[in-house]
Amino acid sequence: MSTTYILRGVRPYGGDPVDLVLAGGVIESVTGAGEARPAAAGQDVVEIDAAGLVALPGLVDLHTHLREPGREDAETVWSGTRAAAAGGFTAVHAMANTTPTQDTAGVVEQVWRLGRDAGWADVQPVGAVTVGLAGERLAELGAMADSRARVRVFSDDGKCVHDPVLMRRALEYVKAFDGVVAQHAQEPRLTEGAQMNEGVVSAEIGLTGWPAAAEEAIIARDVLLAEHVGSRLHVCHLSTARSVEIIRWAKSRGVDVTAEVTPHHLILTDELARGYNPVFKVNPPLRTAEDVEAVRQGLADGTIDIVATDHAPHPVEDKDCEWAAAAFGMTGLETALSVVQSTMVDTGRMTWADVARVLSSAPARIGRIEDRHGRPLDAGEPANLVLVDPAATRRIDGAAQVTASTNTPFQGMELPGRVVATFLRGRATVLDGTPVEPAALGSDTFEGAAR
Amino acid sequence: MKHLLSTADLSKDDAILLLDTAAQMAATQSREIKKLPTLRGRTVVNLFFEDSTRTRISFETAAKRLSADVINFSAKGSSVSKGESLKDTALTLHAMGADAVVVRHHASGAPHMLAHAGWLDAGVLNAGDGTHQHPTQALLDAFTIRRHLVGQRSGTDPVGADLAGLRVAIVGDVLHSRVARSNVHLLHTLGAEVTLVSPPTLLPVGVEAWPCRVSYHLDETLLQWQPDAVMMLRVQRERMGGGSGAFFPSPQEYSRTFGLNARRLAFLPDHAIVMHPGPMNRGLEISADAADHVRSVIVEQVANGVAVRMAALYLLLAGNESSERNAL
Numbered sequence: 001m002s003t004t005y006i007l008r009g010v011r012p013y014g015g016d017p018v019d020l021v022l023a024g025g026v027i028e029s030v031t032g033a034g035e036a037r038p039a040a041a042g043q044d045v046v047e048i049d050a051a052g053l054v055a056l057p058g059l060v061d062l063h064t065h066l067r068e069p070g071r072e073d074a075e076t077v078w079s080g081t082r083a084a085a086a087g088g089f090t091a092v093h094a095m096a097n098t099t100p101t102q103d104t105a106g107v108v109e110q111v112w113r114l115g116r117d118a119g120w121a122d123v124q125p126v127g128a129v130t131v132g133l134a135g136e137r138l139a140e141l142g143a144m145a146d147s148r149a150r151v152r153v154f155s156d157d158g159k160c161v162h163d164p165v166l167m168r169r170a171l172e173y174v175k176a177f178d179g180v181v182a183q184h185a186q187e188p189r190l191t192e193g194a195q196m197n198e199g200v201v202s203a204e205i206g207l208t209g210w211p212a213a214a215e216e217a218i219i220a221r222d223v224l225l226a227e228h229v230g231s232r233l234h235v236c237h238l239s240t241a242r243s244v245e246i247i248r249w250a251k252s253r254g255v256d257v258t259a260e261v262t263p264h265h266l267i268l269t270d271e272l273a274r275g276y277n278p279v280f281k282v283n284p285p286l287r288t289a290e291d292v293e294a295v296r297q298g299l300a301d302g303t304i305d306i307v308a309t310d311h312a313p314h315p316v317e318d319k320d321c322e323w324a325a326a327a328f329g330m331t332g333l334e335t336a337l338s339v340v341q342s343t344m345v346d347t348g349r350m351t352w353a354d355v356a357r358v359l360s361s362a363p364a365r366i367g368r369i370e371d372r373h374g375r376p377l378d379a380g381e382p383a384n385l386v387l388v389d390p391a392a393t394r395r396i397d398g399a400a401q402v403t404a405s406t407n408t409p410f411q412g413m414e415l416p417g418r419v420v421a422t423f424l425r426g427r428a429t430v431l432d433g434t435p436v437e438p439a440a441l442g443s444d445t446f447e448g449a450a451r
Numbered sequence: 452m453k454h455l456l457s458t459a460d461l462s463k464d465d466a467i468l469l470l471d472t473a474a475q476m477a478a479t480q481s482r483e484i485k486k487l488p489t490l491r492g493r494t495v496v497n498l499f500f501e502d503s504t505r506t507r508i509s510f511e512t513a514a515k516r517l518s519a520d521v522i523n524f525s526a527k528g529s530s531v532s533k534g535e536s537l538k539d540t541a542l543t544l545h546a547m548g549a550d551a552v553v554v555r556h557h558a559s560g561a562p563h564m565l566a567h568a569g570w571l572d573a574g575v576l577n578a579g580d581g582t583h584q585h586p587t588q589a590l591l592d593a594f595t596i597r598r599h600l601v602g603q604r605s606g607t608d609p610v611g612a613d614l615a616g617l618r619v620a621i622v623g624d625v626l627h628s629r630v631a632r633s634n635v636h637l638l639h640t641l642g643a644e645v646t647l648v649s650p651p652t653l654l655p656v657g658v659e660a661w662p663c664r665v666s667y668h669l670d671e672t673l674l675q676w677q678p679d680a681v682m683m684l685r686v687q688r689e690r691m692g693g694g695s696g697a698f699f700p701s702p703q704e705y706s707r708t709f710g711l712n713a714r715r716l717a718f719l720p721d722h723a724i725v726m727h728p729g730p731m732n733r734g735l736e737i738s739a740d741a742a743d744h745v746r747s748v749i750v751e752q753v754a755n756g757v758a759v760r761m762a763a764l765y766l767l768l769a770g771n772e773s774s775e776r777n778a779l
Binding site: 201205206 | 459536537538556557558559560561563564567568580581582583584629632655656657658659660661
C-alpha cells in the first residue's frame, strides 16, 4: 500500500489554491482549499502544508547527459536521475554519447533498465543517429525504436549530423516509427578548434571563435530538408538570434520543427570567458547579450518550444585546467527551473502555465512520452508533479548539489525558486528539498517502478 | 605589480614606470660589469610549453643579470609531455619555492590560470600565450619606439614620456598574433595611434572593438597616413597551406601586397623606423633590403628586450622594496 499525500493549499500552475490528493499513483482528487477529507487514524497518509507553493506537472528534460555507461567518474544513471528529481524532473532523455555509444538496442535497453532500477525519474534513452556518432552510416534506428526502451528521439548530440545525405536519410527513416532527429547544429569545418563565441570577446582574449553562422547554416539546411521530405525535426540548444529567426520563418511555412534553448543560454554571455574559467566553456558557446535577449523573446512567443538542460557533468580535472584543454559542458538539472523563473517568470514574460508547457508538456510530446508525462494536473492523471516555492531564494553551490559533478556555471549566484517536493507516480522522490532514498520507500519502490 | 599578464591590464602610469625602469636597466648594461645583485637569492622559473629559444634566452639573460637563480623548465622531454597537467606542474613549482614564473604556453589564458587558480603564489610573467598576449614584446617595442622617436626629437632622455601623437602601422597576420594584440593595447594606452594592415582573412571578427584603425591596403597606409613606425608581423608558413583553409592565395601574392620592401620604405617619412618581433621570414613579409636598412631597429629590439624583461622581473619581485630600487 503506497502512501497517500494530501497537498493542502497548493497553487496548480500558480493559480488559485486547491487541495490535491495523490493516491495509488494518480491524482485522486482536486478540490477547493481545505476541502480534502482529513486522514483517518491508521491510514498511511501524509499531509503537506503546501500554502504558497506552485504545483507543476513533473518536469521532462529532453537533453540530459547521464554519462553511464563509460564516464561513471562524472555521473551515473543513479546520481544523475537523483539530481533530476532534486531539480523537479520526473523524466529525462539520456543522450547517446556514452561509451559504448547508445547506438544499439542492447545499450539503450541497459540505460533504460538502469533508470528503472534507480527509481528517481523515468529514463528515456536517446538513440544515436549514426554508428559511434561517427557521422558515416546510420545506426540501427528501428531496433532501438522496437526495443524495450522504445526510443523515439535520435541524436548524435555533441556532434552534428553534417553530411546532408545522411541527415536526409535519417529524417526520412524515423518517420516509420514516429521518431524525431534532434540535431546538434554545428558546421564542423567552420568550427575547427573552436573554443568560444566568435566576436569581440574572442578577438580580444585570443580564443578560437565559434561563429554563429556555423549553427545557423545547419539549422537553415535542416529545416529545408525537413520540409522537403515531410519529416519531424528537433533543434537542440539553439543559441543565436538568427537561429531564432530561422525557426520562426520555418514554422511560418508549416515545417514540423521544434526547438530548444538551455537555461544557460537564457542568462549567461560570452563576457564570462574573460576570466578563462573553463566552467563557462560549453558547446554551443555562450553568446552575446543580444542573443540572450533573442532566445528569451523566442521562448516567450513560442518560437522556441522547450527549455532543455543539456546537463553535462564533468569530473574536476576536466575543468581545473587551461581553457583549451577543458571539456565542454555544464551541469543544469538542479538550476533549470530557477533560471527559467528568474529570466522568464519574474520578468513577467511567462506564466507558470507557460513554464509547465516549456519544461513538461511540450518536451514530453516531442519525446513521445506524453501518455505518461507532461499531463495536466487533473483527477485521474498520473501523479507526476513538482512543488516549487517561488518566494525562496538560494545561493548556488556546486559542491552542495546532488549531481556527482561540481561544474555549475552559477556557483555563488543567488537564484529564485526552490524545488520543495517531487512526485513520480505518487511516490515522493524529493521532500523538503531533499531526495528521499528509495530504501525508505519500502515495498512501494518495486511496485512503483513496475507500473 | 604582482603579475604581468596582459598589456590590457596596464595603466598608463604602470606602463611608463616599466619603460623608465627599463631605461635604468639599459644604462647598467653598458657598464663593464653588467650583473646587478638585485634579485640575489630569488628563483625565477622559465616554464616553456612552446619552443622559443629567443624569448627564453632573453628572459634567462635578464634574470641572470639581476643575480636571480634561473631554472629552465621545458615541456619537451619533461613530465608535461607525458600528460602532466598544468595544475600539477604549477603545484610542483610552488613546492620548489619559485618566486616568479615566466610562462610561454600554446593555450590562451594559461598564464591567467597560473596566476589566479590558486595553484601557486609566485608572480606570473606572461611570455606569450596562444593568440592572446605577449606583454614584454609590446613593452620592448614601445621602449624602442620611445627611444627613437621621442628621445631623438627632444634630444633628451625620454624618461616619463608617453608616445602621444605617434603613428604606428602593424602589418600582417593579426588574427594569430599575440604581438599585435599586446601592441594595440599598450600603444593606445601610451597615446599612440595604431593602424592594423592585413588581408581581411587575417583579421579577427571583433577587431572593430579594438582601439585602432584597420586597413586592407599597405601602400595607401604608408603613403597617406605616414606612420612613424612600421611593425611587420611574422607570417607563419602553415597559414598558406591547407587548401580551402589557406588564408591567402600564395606567398608571392602576400609579399606583393603586404610585404615591406625598398620601394615601400621610400613612402615613409625620413625619421620612420622599421620593426619586426622576429624571427623574420626574409622575402615574405619583409625583404632583405628593408630588414637590413639603416632605418631598421630590429636588432636593437632584441637588445632592448633584455632591459625590458629585467625591468619586469625587478618590478614583480622587488618593486615594493624601495630601498633596493634606490640601490640600482
